[in-house]
Amino acid sequence: MTVWSTLTDACGSAEHVPGLLDRFEADPSGVWSELMDHLCPQLDIAFPASYAALPRLAEIASARSPEDLTWVLLAAGAIAACSPGLSEPDSPLTVYSAPLGVLHRLTDRHLSRAVEAEEYVNLLQTLLSFEGVEIWDRCLDGLPTGEYEVVCPYCGVNIFVVIGPDDYFCCSDDYALREVERSPLQPVRTQDLDGLPRRLFVRAMADGQGSLAHGIPYLFGRAACPNCGTDLSVAERVVAGWTP
Numbered sequence: 001m002t003v004w005s006t007l008t009d010a011c012g013s014a015e016h017v018p019g020l021l022d023r024f025e026a027d028p029s030g031v032w033s034e035l036m037d038h039l040c041p042q043l044d045i046a047f048p049a050s051y052a053a054l055p056r057l058a059e060i061a062s063a064r065s066p067e068d069l070t071w072v073l074l075a076a077g078a079i080a081a082c083s084p085g086l087s088e089p090d091s092p093l094t095v096y097s098a099p100l101g102v103l104h105r106l107t108d109r110h111l112s113r114a115v116e117a118e119e120y121v122n123l124l125q126t127l128l129s130f131e132g133v134e135i136w137d138r139c140l141d142g143l144p145t146g147e148y149e150v151v152c153p154y155c156g157v158n159i160f161v162v163i164g165p166d167d168y169f170c171c172s173d174d175y176a177l178r179e180v181e182r183s184p185l186q187p188v189r190t191q192d193l194d195g196l197p198r199r200l201f202v203r204a205m206a207d208g209q210g211s212l213a214h215g216i217p218y219l220f221g222r223a224a225c226p227n228c229g230t231d232l233s234v235a236e237r238v239v240a241g242w243t244p
């Protein structure tokens with residue numbers, strides 16, 4: 001039994017969290033921001049009460065219709081994404097493995113129904129958060145927007161990496177504002193994708209997200225710095241630029 005008054009959220013005592021969760025259950029899209037302000041502000045920090053809310057969020061998700069299930073899964077996913085990793089002692093991912101298993105199953109099923117690329121990627125990242133996959137549960141969102149910004153490890157310039165849908169290149173200046181020198185990207189051949197990139201590619205293709213899937217070999221491929229010519233791995237630079 002959770003003693004909410006002994007836990008904290010972003011605003012202090014978590015006494016009010018059960019009531020907030022009741023209101024969230026009644027109106028997920030309407031109460032989502034308020035819930036996140038308490039349990040996962042800016043979607044980048046979670047509190048003891050946030051993790052303690054996971055069993056209730058799993059219950060709420062289990063009873064939801066597909067229309068507003070996304071809100072519930074994204075709320076729980078944002079909290080899971082903030083958790084210390086599975087290798088940490090007493091990680092909330094281990095402590096709450098049962099509700100996270102339920103949330104994972106529901107996300108897995110719901111993902112195939114998502115039509116919009118942005119919602120699809122948010123749910124895909126949520127699925128990875130429930131598995132404890134780090135960094136890529138937050139860094140796939142450049143795929144639907146078609147842009148990543150990374151830093152060259154050699155000369156330090158900012159590089160815009162443009163990943164589709166019509167053009168694939170990188171450049172060191174804002175290509176939206178002026179003509180800039182474009183340097184081509186080298187995608188991994190799809191048959192050479194392995195591990196997580198392969199899984200993401202196969203899944204997105206199976207779910208009818210061909211345009212997103214097509215970007216994955218570029219995200220995990222190589223680029224040459226348009227300023228100094230250094231050959232670099234796009235994904236490695238995305239990881240290097242990621243700050244928790």
Ligand SMILES: [Zn+2]
Pocket residue numbers: 152153154155156157225226227228229230
């Ligand atoms: Zn460079």
